[in-house]
Amino acid sequence: MERLEFASSSRQRGIVPPLYHWDWPTREYSSQVSFTGSTVGDCFLGSTGHRKRRAISLAAISSVAPVPRFHSGASAKVKSVGDNSGRGGRLVKVLVSDKIHEDGLKLIKEFAEVEVATGLRPEELLERIKDKDVMVVRSTTKVTADVIAAGKQLKVIARAGVGLDNIDLEAARSRGIHVINAPEAPATAVSELVFAYMLSFARHLIRADSGTRQGKWEKKELMGTELKGKTLGIIGTGHIGREVGFRAAAFKMNLLLHDVVQNREFSEQTGGKYVSLEDLLKGSDYITLHIPLSHKTRHMIGKRELNMMKPTAVLINTSRGPIVDESALVEALREKKIGGACLDVYTDEPLRKSPLFSLPNVILTPHIGASTVEAQREAAVIIARKIRDVIK
Secondary structure, X not given: OOOEEEEEOOOOOOOOOOOOOOOOOOOOOOOOEEEOOOOHHHEEEHHHOOOOOEEOOOOOOOOEOOOOOOXXXXXXXXXXXXXXXXXXOOOEEEEEOOOOOHHHHHHHHOOEEEEEOXXXXXXXXXXXXXXXXXXXXXXXXXXXXXXHHHOOOOOEEEEOOOOOOOEOHHHHHHHOOEEEEOOOOOHHHHHHHHHHHHHHHHOXXXXXXXXXXXOOOOOOOOOOOOOOOOEEEEEOOOHHHHHHHHHHHHOOOEEEEEOOOOOHHHHHHHOOEEOOHHHHHXXXXXXXXXXXXXXXXXXXXXXXXHHHOOOOOEEEEOOOHHHEOHHHHHHHHHOOOOOEEEEOOOOOOOOOOOHHHHOOOEEEOOOOOOOXXXXXXXXXXXXXXXXXHHHO
């Protein structure tokens, strides 16, 4: 037979369409995000009336996950009737529409028929996806409702990375398509970038380099500060947020934490304290964002929140640009309501023209958080293994 079946090891009900909870509440928290088992198909909206047991944290988007995150999907299977060798069934067909590391491609080719087609125009993508069971993307390909509708055989959308805002999650849910990602892959790369920002800002490294190249010797003018003893506020204690926290603890920084679900083990290991968003904003010297973008987190940091921050505080955003109200941020920076900002992501990318360019108290980078050789290899290999686990 040439069809794929979903199986749930915990329920054994045949086709199990995943029901996802997309929202990360920013003002009022809810216990509605929950799951009843260890598979994707067992993740439910609490408001739908399905049974629920324990909450899932918001920020560490996990292995099988739309927003906020899910438990590992290792036990959720998509299997061919027969085997994948072509003897009793057929090879799973995979479309890789964005470039991924060769090591990941090699793994996928061990168990699937792979077509690599990058840089496709929208109409070309609609044609290529028609007979595919699995689609692998990074951030370039836009997996719209039209693409999902065209993929008549589509069972899995695999994001070789973290963010899922280029995928129409509602359309995927309505089709019962599993969406998986690799949030653990860039955790080291992004957390190291956060510290590069903080150290650069604290020690005026960009100005120091520029001035020295111009023949200036601003030794006295460039008096910096230390990270030791400063308070770092981490909004979102998922994979990346926790990696930032562990490094901050090694730097002997104080930690204020904010997440829908509190990770007690993490807070005990780092000495961090979970507080309200307001208390975190008011008490932190540096604030770093590690949460997914959804309609609830869009402009989560706006004028009201920026006004709560210390006048010396620095805001760091390596998650998604629209989480911060960019206009409000520019105003706060111009009026020196906050000390500065370090931004890797923006409302519109690529950033071509922006009032941010003229501000001296910002560090701007072109969305390079996960841009390390190691992180890109990890993302490809991890997502390949997760696809294999789901389909075998």
